[in-house]
Amino acid sequence: MHSDLEKTVVSRILLIDDDTELGEMLAEYLDGEGFEITVVHNGRDGISHALSGDYEMALLDIMMPGIGGIEVLRQVRAQSRMPIIMLTAKGDDVDRVVGLELGADDYIPKPYYPRELVARIRAVLRRAGGNDGDGAANSDGNSDNAKLVNGPVMLDPARRLAAYGGQEMDLTVSEFNLLETLMRANERALSKNELSLTVLGRPREVYDRSIDVHMSNLRQKLQQVSGDASVIETVRGFGYRLRPGL
Amino acid sequence: MHSDLEKTVVSRILLIDDDTELGEMLAEYLDGEGFEITVVHNGRDGISHALSGDYEMALLDIMMPGIGGIEVLRQVRAQSRMPIIMLTAKGDDVDRVVGLELGADDYIPKPYYPRELVARIRAVLRRAGGNDGDGAANSDGNSDNAKLVNGPVMLDPARRLAAYGGQEMDLTVSEFNLLETLMRANERALSKNELSLTVLGRPREVYDRSIDVHMSNLRQKLQQVSGDASVIETVRGFGYRLRPGL
DNA sequence: AACATGTGTAAGCGATGTGTAAAGCTGGGC
DNA sequence: GCCCAGCTTTACACATCGCTTACACATGTT
Numbered sequence A, B: 001m002h003s004d005l006e007k008t009v010v011s012r013i014l015l016i017d018d019d020t021e022l023g024e025m026l027a028e029y030l031d032g033e034g035f036e037i038t039v040v041h042n043g044r045d046g047i048s049h050a051l052s053g054d055y056e057m058a059l060l061d062i063m064m065p066g067i068g069g070i071e072v073l074r075q076v077r078a079q080s081r082m083p084i085i086m087l088t089a090k091g092d093d094v095d096r097v098v099g100l101e102l103g104a105d106d107y108i109p110k111p112y113y114p115r116e117l118v119a120r121i122r123a124v125l126r127r128a129g130g131n132d133g134d135g136a137a138n139s140d141g142n143s144d145n146a147k148l149v150n151g152p153v154m155l156d157p158a159r160r161l162a163a164y165g166g167q168e169m170d171l172t173v174s175e176f177n178l179l180e181t182l183m184r185a186n187e188r189a190l191s192k193n194e195l196s197l198t199v200l201g202r203p204r205e206v207y208d209r210s211i212d213v214h215m216s217n218l219r220q221k222l223q224q225v226s227g228d229a230s231v232i233e234t235v236r237g238f239g240y241r242l243r244p245g246l
Numbered sequence C: 001a002a003c004a005t006g007t008g009t010a011a012g013c014g015a016t017g018t019g020t021a022a023a024g025c026t027g028g029g030c
Numbered sequence D: 001g002c003c004c005a006g007c008t009t010t011a012c013a014c015a016t017c018g019c020t021t022a023c024a025c026a027t028g029t030t
Helices: A020-032 A041-050 A069-077 A094-101 A114-129 A173-185 A192-200 A210-226 B020-032 B043-050 B069-077 B093-101 B112-129 B173-185 B193-201 B209-227
Strands: A011-016 A034-042 A058-063 A084-088 A106-109 A148-150 A153-156 A162-166 A165-167 A231-234 A239-241 B011-016 B034-042 B056-062 B084-088 B106-109 B149-150 B153-156 B161-164 B168-169 B230-233 B241-242
Touching: A011 A020, A011 A114, A020 A034, A020 A114, A020 A192, A020 B020, A034 A041, A034 B112, A041 A069, A058 A069, A058 A114, A084 A114, A084 B020, A106 A114, A106 B193, A114 A173, A114 A192, A114 B043, A148 A173, A153 A173, A162 A210, A165 A210, A173 A192, A173 A210, A192 A210, A192 A239, A210 A231, A210 B112, B011 B020, B011 B043, B011 B112, B020 B112, B043 B056, B043 B069, B056 B069, B056 B112, B069 B084, B084 B112, B112 B173, B149 B173, B153 B173, B161 B209, B168 B209, B173 B193, B173 B209, B173 B241, B193 B209, B193 B241, B209 B230
Parallel strands: A011 A034, A011 A058, A058 A084, A084 A106, B011 B034, B011 B056, B056 B084, B084 B106
Antiparallel strands: A148 A153, A153 A162, A162 A165, A231 A239, B149 B153, B153 B161, B161 B168, B230 B241
């Protein structure tokens, strides 16, 4: 049962969260990342699904009506050591500590940046899959904190450093996420809604110009350093993409 | 380079802790991880069991009524070199030093994150089980007692000594942990939530400014000794990191 | 030309980070 | 058992940043 870490095997993930809209969004995104995801909306179903043995890990919202996340965790843990990541909105305090003491593998506060969520999921899965207990500090180094390079543009997600042709750039979180998302898409065009989802962690709203403005600012910073005005191209009526063949 | 230390035999572990409830939980969890665990609830029994030769290692709570953990450690060490991991409530670093000097192999503060505990147990067992001679913790790079060096900053986790350019610094437990965590992350940026988890042992709560304050104090001490104001950099909206290329 | 869509700039304001002080805890000394 | 000292946490004041909104202008499309 070892060394079946082939990437061809999709990881089956269970999402237990009563927030259907958010669930949709996450499910969609994770699906795109190569995970197979199932969503259930209450604690009851969560427990039974979790214990079915069909899933490699679970994402569990703490705040749920009826059987809350803590109780779900407790009951699942009574029978299973599957990896579990706790999700929670801000505002609940004591429960978190209890959750971790009960054996949650990680804890992620809202707002979820899907990117970060994926990183944590991979970290947890790797820890669970590779059977060697490694070092003490439970930092989540992960496979996708490798540096991203595309032509002269370099991004180091782990260190949160961005540079163009060796010249460092000072980017805000949103600008950084924006550039990171575009680079990961690798010249594929991304819609504004996709960008809003991954960069801002929320769906794009009706008169929402945030992505546009962040894009504008990012472009300015890029141009300041590169002199190149067209590192990022506009796809009119759709979104943006990194200029092919940079 | 597959090694033969893969033991098909389960590791027998002795847990010495007066807290029965916590003992239950840990025992159950560790059992699920493939360890065979025995729990005793006082120092007397702890010593006799430990010296029985039936166990590969012991987890030892420092705080116990009657014969305390330190005393147990001393008496066991008088006759045995078996691996021992100390468990303790947060905050007492004096005990930690004493424990390590008496020959404890590792030290884990409460609250226990089961995942981390398992990792440490495996690490300790691996060290003890493999060729003990060289003691060099190899590939996993996170040997707990190795000194950490990053530019002029030097940290000796075993002795709890910190220095900048040879100049010793007097740090509190939290400040030390903070610096240690940042150094282990090796220039990776860490979110405040991550830092709170590893440094304080709890998730960051809503209006929790503890990390910020500890950071402020740590920076002051660093500057006092180094004159360098920017050993630790802020990543706004995210967290902190050690300045790359120190 | 008329309309739709994208871009840049500016301004307000909530979010975030820092430093200081005071209160709360805990352990050690007596 | 009490008090003191040191550390951690909380509280607050202040500075700064950056996200969003709004609007004017530019560019593309029909």
